[in-house]
Amino acid sequence: MNKNNTLKKIKILYLYPDLMNLYGDWGNVAALERELVYRGCEVIIDRKSVGDDIDFDNSDFTYIGSGTERSQLACMRDLMRYKDVLTERINAEVPMLATGNSHELFGQAVTDSGGVRHEMMGLLDFETVQLNTRITEDCLCECSFLTDKVIGFINRAGGEQKGDIERPFSVFPREGAGYPACTEGIKYKNQLGTYLTGPVLVRNPPLLSYFADIIAGEFVGESIKRDDMFFEYQQKAYESALAVL
Amino acid sequence: MKVFLAVFICKTLYFLGKRVGKGSSLPGKVALRLFPDVLGCLSLPDMIIAVTGSNGKTTTSELIVRVLKANGRNVGWNYEGSNQTEGVATLLLRIASFSGKVKRDTIVMVCDERYAKWIFKKVRPTVLLVTNLCRDQLTRNGHPEFVEDCLREAIEAAGEGVQLVLNADDPYVAALAFWSGETQDRGTVHLSCNKSLQTKLRTDEPSPCLVSWFGVSPDNIAPPRMGMYDDGAFCPVCKARMVYKYRIAGHYGSYSCSSCRLKRNEPDVEVAIQDRGTVHLSCNKSLQTKLRTDEPSPCLALKIKQPSITNAYNYCAAVAVAEAVGVSVSDSVKALDNYELTGGRVISLPVGGSDSLLLLSKHENSFAYDCSLSWIVQQKKPCTVIVLVDAISRKYYTSETSWLWDIDFDLLADDNVKCIILAGRYVNELAARFAMSAVDQTKIKYVADLSGLSVCLDRNGSGSIYAVTCFSDKTKLLKALYIKQ
Numbered sequence: 001m002n003k004n005n006t007l008k009k010i011k012i013l014y015l016y017p018d019l020m021n022l023y024g025d026w027g028n029v030a031a032l033e034r035e036l037v038y039r040g041c042e043v044i045i046d047r048k049s050v051g052d053d054i055d056f057d058n059s060d061f062t063y064i065g066s067g068t069e070r071s072q073l074a075c076m077r078d079l080m081r082y083k084d085v086l087t088e089r090i091n092a093e094v095p096m097l098a099t100g101n102s103h104e105l106f107g108q109a110v111t112d113s114g115g116v117r118h119e120m121m122g123l124l125d126f127e128t129v130q131l132n133t134r135i136t137e138d139c140l141c142e143c144s145f146l147t148d149k150v151i152g153f154i155n156r157a158g159g160e161q162k163g164d165i166e167r168p169f170s171v172f173p174r175e176g177a178g179y180p181a182c183t184e185g186i187k188y189k190n191q192l193g194t195y196l197t198g199p200v201l202v203r204n205p206p207l208l209s210y211f212a213d214i215i216a217g218e219f220v221g222e223s224i225k226r227d228d229m230f231f232e233y234q235q236k237a238y239e240s241a242l243a244v245l
Numbered sequence: 246m247k248v249f250l251a252v253f254i255c256k257t258l259y260f261l262g263k264r265v266g267k268g269s270s271l272p273g274k275v276a277l278r279l280f281p282d283v284l285g286c287l288s289l290p291d292m293i294i295a296v297t298g299s300n301g302k303t304t305t306s307e308l309i310v311r312v313l314k315a316n317g318r319n320v321g322w323n324y325e326g327s328n329q330t331e332g333v334a335t336l337l338l339r340i341a342s343f344s345g346k347v348k349r350d351t352i353v354m355v356c357d358e359r360y361a362k363w364i365f366k367k368v369r370p371t372v373l374l375v376t377n378l379c380r381d382q383l384t385r386n387g388h389p390e391f392v393e394d395c396l397r398e399a400i401e402a403a404g405e406g407v408q409l410v411l412n413a414d415d416p417y418v419a420a421l422a423f424w425s426g427e428t429q430d431r432g433t434v435h436l437s438c439n440k441s442l443q444t445k446l447r448t449d450e451p452s453p454c455l456v457s458w459f460g461v462s463p464d465n466i467a468p469p470r471m472g473m474y475d476d477g478a479f480c481p482v483c484k485a486r487m488v489y490k491y492r493i494a495g496h497y498g499s500y501s502c503s504s505c506r507l508k509r510n511e512p513d514v515e516v517a518i519q520d521r522g523t524v525h526l527s528c529n530k531s532l533q534t535k536l537r538t539d540e541p542s543p544c545l546a547l548k549i550k551q552p553s554i555t556n557a558y559n560y561c562a563a564v565a566v567a568e569a570v571g572v573s574v575s576d577s578v579k580a581l582d583n584y585e586l587t588g589g590r591v592i593s594l595p596v597g598g599s600d601s602l603l604l605l606s607k608h609e610n611s612f613a614y615d616c617s618l619s620w621i622v623q624q625k626k627p628c629t630v631i632v633l634v635d636a637i638s639r640k641y642y643t644s645e646t647s648w649l650w651d652i653d654f655d656l657l658a659d660d661n662v663k664c665i666i667l668a669g670r671y672v673n674e675l676a677a678r679f680a681m682s683a684v685d686q687t688k689i690k691y692v693a694d695l696s697g698l699s700v701c702l703d704r705n706g707s708g709s710i711y712a713v714t715c716f717s718d719k720t721k722l723l724k725a726l727y728i729k730q
Contacts, residue, residue: 018478023383024650026473030681050479050486068390074484132394134387138644153645155387198647202677230680237673241644 007042013059014047025065027199035212050078056085061215066100066197083121095190095214103193104128126163133158137179140245141169148206151241152196248345251276251283255338269325273334284367292351297358298376301559306355308563315580316572322353329360359395365402374410374566378417379612384643393417410565413458413512414497420481422456423507459565460512461557463491472653482507494554516561547582597710608637608715611651617713618656627708635669639717646674658683664705668692698725
């Protein structure tokens with residue numbers, strides 16, 4: 001509840017759930033919905049895909065999941081029409097999460113494994129070069145905006161990203177991994193992009209709280225009893241993974 | 246001398262490995278380390294069948310071998326399951342003479358879908374079967390389109406003249422043939438295969454490979470429910486929306502792209518499930534097949550012991566491959582009728598009701614899990630379901646459990662499912678996933694330490710017991726239930 005004892009209405013804009021969808025991305029939206037409901041919000045999830053009219057104006061949070069490299073380009077072709085409004089929303093500090101290769105859409109360009117350069121939305125100053133190899137790796141990350149560590153799995157085309165932009169994650173791959181210790185992801189205002197894929201917000205309770213804090217804002221009044229066992233299991237799974245990674 | 250030594254080392258290590266229950270990969274690995282080009286020095290038989298894809302490789306290979314042996318062929322195959330380059334090397338060297346002659350007239354090699362492109366550079370297949378492509382082992386394979394790219398390279402490595410046997414119902418597999426006709430646009434795959442008679446008869450595309458198609462008829466198959474994702478929503482070639490006339494399971498079905506020319510081809514060999522209860526299949530011979538044969542019966546029936554849509558594809562693929570190498574459909578059907586798979590994925594469990602079963606389902610493969618869960622619910626019997634995830638892989642540790650979120654556990658929100666036991670090291674990950682499902686949470690029990698599984702089952706289990714887990718956890722499950730193997 002808020003100060004006026006009314007439910008705060010939150011709209012989550014879930015973009016391309018069918019096209020940009022690799023391995024359980026929907027869990028991010030489901031977990032955030034649970035968390036926001038727990039905090040006393042009324043949550044509407046607005047799913048939009050290729051060809052749909054997308055209403056960014058009344059959304060409180062935007063999520064895009066990971067896709068194949070071909071899907072990423074198809075997504076780009078569709079999303080480009082909203083370049084201006086997306087820029088506006090990001091500058092207005094509306095929170096946004098892009099997991100996997102969808103965050104590459106916000107850079108200047110992606111050069112695919114065949115060497116073809118594709119213009120992206122150019123909202124942020126970085127670009128990506130993809131190779132015909134695959135990086136799949138368990139990762140433990142230190143995070144520039146959280147005291148807790150973030151765990152996850154990187155599943156991306158080989159290659160590199162160049163650009164002058166804040167990298168929020170310091171990645172420590174497991175011993176013997178084929179992936180170097182490095183920084184990754186993008187962070188600009190309340191927009192977060194990362195190569196971590198899948199249900200990142202399920203696997204990382206601190207990251208889920210981080211976004212819920214931004215979205216739900218000041219929280220006043222009695223909290224609803226947290227009897228949803230999801231949160232307990234989520235925390236235990238997070239701790240057991242932290243202990244191993 | 247090189248060949249002699251390689252064969253000697255491989256046979257010796259294979260023999261020693263067998264005595265300790267190991268070693269389908271190591272002998273080949275050692276031989277290749279010492280003599281990297283030795284496979285090129287072997288005298289191979291004319292007929293080499295490669296079997297690859299996400300699911301069903303080993304089962305389908307067993308069926309192919311069964312048919313070929315029943316029809317007088319002397320077949321060698323890597324039945325132990327080691328399907329990377331080393332496994333194929335072990336197979337070939339252990340059945341070769343010391344002079345390097347492989348003493349079989351036909352080789353069936355199960356090939357890992359990502360390693361096939363390397364294997365084919367050493368051993369070129371004459372027939373290549375691609376069973377299907379779906380989300381599988383993300384920690385290794387990335388995603389199905391990446392594997393599809395790998396298979397395009399594999400087809401290129403197999404070279405001119407290879408006969409492809411492809412799953413007509415799977416758009417990712419069909420895309421392999423599509424790309425081969427689009428080489429001038431993509432510049433990535435270059436094939437110059439001959440046009441076969443049957444291909445000529447149904448298409449005027451510019452440069453098709455020699456392709457045989459197999460598929461499953463929708464007759465008697467209820468439309469599958471849409472799971473947690475739809476990999477058939479968009480065309481794998483151009484990413485326009487796909488249109489389906491019907492679905493068999495997941496992204497398998499009769500599809501056509503709303504933009505490019507990708508569509509389901511009419512199968513050369515098609516299986517129709519006549520009656521799921523009495524496990525009765527019939528193989529229809531397609532028009533093209535009829536045109537090149539004068540066999541009298543276009544429709545043949547066979548019984549299979551473990552009926553499922555997955556096995557319908559496996560049997561159909563085996564018949565299509567056999568047909569491609571000159572065994573008639575009717576002879577294949579005779580060989581497969583009532584055949585009991587040795588490497589079956591369904592194992593009887595002597596616990597609970599008389600029909601309790603272990604349904605082996607690959608971890609990291611939501612398609613396999615969905616098939617098992619659907620089957621359980623379709624039995625319409627009061628039951629207890631055990632879902633055990635303790636080691637995602639036998640070879641490596643991973644914390645990655647995203648694939649659990651791709652499994653349609655809502656299927657278990659069924660009145661006949663009386664109890665669900667979540668077990669193993671990943672019990673909290675399973676519990677969090679189930680907390681987001683439609684399943685009644687009061688039915689769920691949690692067992693992190695497998696030593697408590699039997700007691701939990703005794704206290705809470707009722708009806709038939711269906712255990713769903715992977716090969717990697719099979720031994721642990723049986724041990725926890727005090728079942729001797």
